[in-house]
Amino acid sequence: MRNVAFDIFYTLVATFLYVAALPLLFVLSFKKKYCQSIPARFFGSKNPPFPEHDIWFHVCSLGEAKAIAPVVERLNAHKIAISVITHTGFEAASKYAAEVRYLPYELWLWIWMKRPKTVVVLEAEFWYLLFRLAHIRGARVIALNARISERSFPKYYRMRWFYRILLRQCDRILCQSSEDMARFIALGGRNVEVVGNIKLAQKIEATKHYPKPDGLLIVAASTHEGEEEGILRGFLAYREQNPSAKLLVVPRHPERFAKVRELIAHVAPTVGFSCWSESQSISEVITLIDAMGELNNFYAISDIAIVGGAFVPIGGHNPLEPATFGCKIITGEEIFLQRELFKYVSHVQFTSLQGVAEALKHAESLPPSQINGNVDLDRVLDNLTEK
Template identity: 30%
Template sequence: MRYQLSLMLYRLVFLGLLPIAWLLLQLRSIKQKAYRQRIGERFGFLPRQFKAGGIIVHAASVGEVIALKSFISQLLETKPNRVITVTTFTPTGSEQVKKLFGERVQHCYLPLDSTFCVAAFLNKLKPQAMVFMETELWPNLIAQSAEQGIKLLLINGRLSQKSMDSYRKLAWLITPTINRFDKVLCQSQVNYEHFLALGADVARCKVSGNVKFDISVNQTIEDKQQELAEFVVTERLIWVVASTHKGDESIALNAFTELLKSLPQLLLIIVPRHPERFNDVASLCLAQGYNLARRSTQEKVTSDKQVWLLDSLGELLPTCALASVVTMGGSFSDIGGHNPLEPALFKKPIVVGPNMSNFVEVMQQLIAEQGIIQLTDQDNVDMTDELSKVITDILLSEKTQQTLGENAYRVVTQNQGASARSVKQLLKLL
């Protein structure tokens, strides 16, 4: 009874927030126009040609789409005649779905978690099953799906200590929501224990591994790698700073100033996480006096160019292949870092900042195998000095580059298989 009352309150609150959600989308679209497009999908109104009766797989943004690539590909191979709908929240995630899967899947935005939006969405698609990832817990969508007999699967379940502490304050809503899932597949033993501590039914939960290890190089990536390589006119050492957020670029550029003193031909490639920041990052590079090339202009990266800004979408993975060393952004602040397994796939040495809280178990494995270097200093000034020193040491030693890269790659290959186990569990539910 308490859960039903809580759900009713949640639905009323979310209904009242719909106008605010619409306004926020409009404001977000000022910098990224894609947020004002296909607005009907946000409210559950899907294209007329969409087919019903299949499986919905939700991937919030770019990182989740890439992580689910193997799972979705295996699902398409196993059930070639079943309709697969992949949903995202962000336009960048949407573009990634189109690039990876094209017409092989249906794609739309996941609706806002309001009663009427969710009802319209489910009424159109009438799915047999819905697959969510990590901590995507939408009480209204999950409740309505369960009430309609739609099978619910949470894969790659992740629940950090911080998230668990926050969710405990809402346990009256979150715990019953988790227990609406037919199965919760956790990415590690620690996450499994966190779900149980939050009140998840032990019979519903099991450890299946992390799908983010199930990455591979295909012909498309190899072709894109070759395309990007042709832009770099001269052979140079390359430092890729990937998935950057505000503040990351300043730290990297300050470290780059020091690096150029001993490595004057070093090329810095910056790959911002969000497209709306492309111009801001370009302005920052120019303001600091660097000779800049931008991917969007299609200009060659000649020997006089010091920084190459990848202001493009879906090119991070092949860019890692060009690197001499890779630093993952989002790890120098409270963001919690981004996936270090992507450069590991190409046997590249990886350096990250102090905060990799989004990848605790992955970091433990990489550190144990000496496949990554993590900075320790929290102070921006000292962190810049530490970063420039670490990158210099790596670039001046081919043996260090090779050892770090091979150790990281071994961690990837030894932990693959979670996608196959997740597909098997889904088929079992169906």
């Protein structure tokens, strides 16, 4: 009875928030970044319920959508459904043999969700009504690659009364690490175990093969607002000692390409600069990679990877991709969302934006990065397919 009362209360709060946000949602729906996801998630546009399926994966964005690849490939005898939050996640999930939808705003799940059999929620996508409705409609609910960062845990713990209710709807919690397991147990999780990080099972490969230019090639990968300028200045300072060095700049979000282009012209007006979309070559000192889906192809020919998202408090990005290609890795210290993955990668330098030039110099004497670790993928599959 208490759960029913909480369901009603939560739905009423979700309704209030939805109505309050309608003007903003309407405006954002005209922006290129959200023109598909917001109409689908909040207004039901071209986003019908899933047809009958065996296993439903819910992921957030590009990284999680890519992470489930080795699991989905091993489940080819099952009907798979995948829900996402972002447009980049939708594009990545659409490459699988699966039905793909945007996850509707929680309020609409009451009428959108049918009777799933197994719902698998990736990492930290803790939407209460997703868990609750899947549970009361007879599905097995599994949290896969579950994680709570050390930085985030105090916030979760202050709301432990809420997460105790949410996690009560979950049949299995398959964690990335023993630290994550301890945090979930502290929040009231049941049937919690460590299987490792499924990203370790990813098949990471280049899809195209580009010629490597002469000299040292550095890629500034998945950079965010506030990072590019420091990286550019560090590279220019380092290049005074190594004039053959070249830099590729790969912003994380495509809507920032134009802004980063202006920034490069401002910070480095005297060096050669080109955009990949125009030249399709790495002949200049600095090249802006203004294209999607190319990062692994450039990791494959780079000597050093400066991995973004960690010089500002974003949480870091996947180090396994550059390590797979033997890049020497430099990144910031704000890796709180990727700390577990960094445990598996050797020879990583952590520095500030002010230390980029010195880190580049030090990288000359370091061996290439390597990956050391594994995941119990068979255990994961046993949990997902258990009757």
